[in-house]
Amino acid sequence: MPQTLNFQQVDVFSTAPTQGNPLAVVIGADGLSDAQMAAFARWTNLSETTFLLRPTHPEADYRVRIFTTTRELPFAGHPTLGSCFVWLDSGGQPKAEEVVQECGAGLVRIRRDGARLAFAAPALLRSGAVEDEVLDTIAAGLKIQRSQIVASQWADNGPGWVAVMLDSREELLAIRPDYPALKGLNVGIVARWTGPDAEADFEVRALTGDLGAEDPVTGSLNASLAQWLIPAGLAPRTYSARQGTVLGHKGQVGVEQIGEQIWVSGQVQKCVEGNVTL
Template sequence: MPQTLKFQQVDVFSSTPTEGNPLAVVGAADDMTDAQMAAFARWTNLSETTFLMRPTHPDADYRVRIFTTTRELPFAGHPTLGSCFVWLDNGGVPKGEEIVQECGAGLVRIRRDGSRLAFSAPPLLRSGPVETETLQTIAAGLRIPVEQIVASQWADNGPGWVAVMLADRDALLAIRPDYTAFKGLNVGVVAPWTGADKEADFEVRAFTGDLGAEDPVTGSLNASLAQWLIPAGLAPSIYTARQGTAMGHRGRINIKQVGEQIWIGGDVQQCIEGKLMI
């Protein structure tokens, strides 16, 4: 007999449904096998699919496993906010003022600010200067001269991000990447948004070399970018970023540093609700 589980699909980092990044969430998935989770994530064909479970850590409110179409991730940003939204929507009650999510990267704190959720940026697994050869690979993948990269940093908090900055938003939006040239690198690109028409402080794009695709709105990348840009003096302690413009999306990410901690926030919209039979 197949299992019947609650299934929801939400849109993360947007106040309007279909303009952010979609996420599939399966509830009460404790009895699903690894193979079933991986197969369902391939079938949804979304950047990530998550599975909610009972926590194993005494301080956690729930546990989540995060799958792309090809692998499991220890942490990802928009799946964190989307999974938390679904957990709360299904009657989840946190033990304290903050919600504590258990995932492969450990415990992640999440706050509620009205209708918006925000997660605490997890520690970077890798930071520091980007090697010359790696910068040349990134430039080849972006199809730009390496001289157009005005700053760079390893900014990996799980998915393997390496980040570069361009001088202006127009140059960023003009990029038409060559994914094979990235040689498997996951590359985040950021540029300041200037002018009277600006709707955010920065524009961001995320190119996943391992999947050969652009991600519409990426919480993990924006978390790691903030951990680079704010300490380096390239961004203020509170700023907003837009992502997905080149794909017809209007994702909006709110970044705030409180003390030593950086919080990554955004809106989540319910789009689909149903049952999964697997």
């Protein structure tokens, strides 16, 4: 029997609509099957689609399931902030000052700061040095010389990110990737943005080798980058990042380390609101 559910499409990590990363959110999706969720996520053809459900953990305010067009993710950053925005906008009331989201990766804390939301970066599933053969694959996929990679680290908090740093923003923006050559690797690229025209401290790009596409603005990658860059002394405890430039977007991501916890923040804009029948 078809169900009609409330629905929103929002733009995450953006101070104005259409400049960040779009997210589709279905509200009250407890009655949907896994197959229905996966089919709708394929149909939206967005990088992620989420489904809000009743929590199963006593500390959680809501539960979210996160789907790409091909698989379900345990955690992702812009779906976390976008789903929280929609949950609050739909009348959700957190049990405490912080919102607690339940997802496949566990419980994620979310802070509200005026128009901004910030999630606590989850622990990395994999970190450490990147193998030589993997760096060779990345260099081939980015169509650059291996020597242009000035630093690297596994930085996986769910989607499988491996991160590399380039010497300049100009080098980063010039990359036109060969996705088949990446052999399914999800590669995050970061470079400092210097000079009088700098509008952020870093420029970031997210190349999803498993999908063969670039993600406009990526919370999970920015979270894992911060967990590498700050302890390594490559970034200060508070910084900003721009992402999506090559795609014509102006994603704005804030990063702040408070104590031992890293928070990733951004604004969310409501673009579409209505009903969906599934």
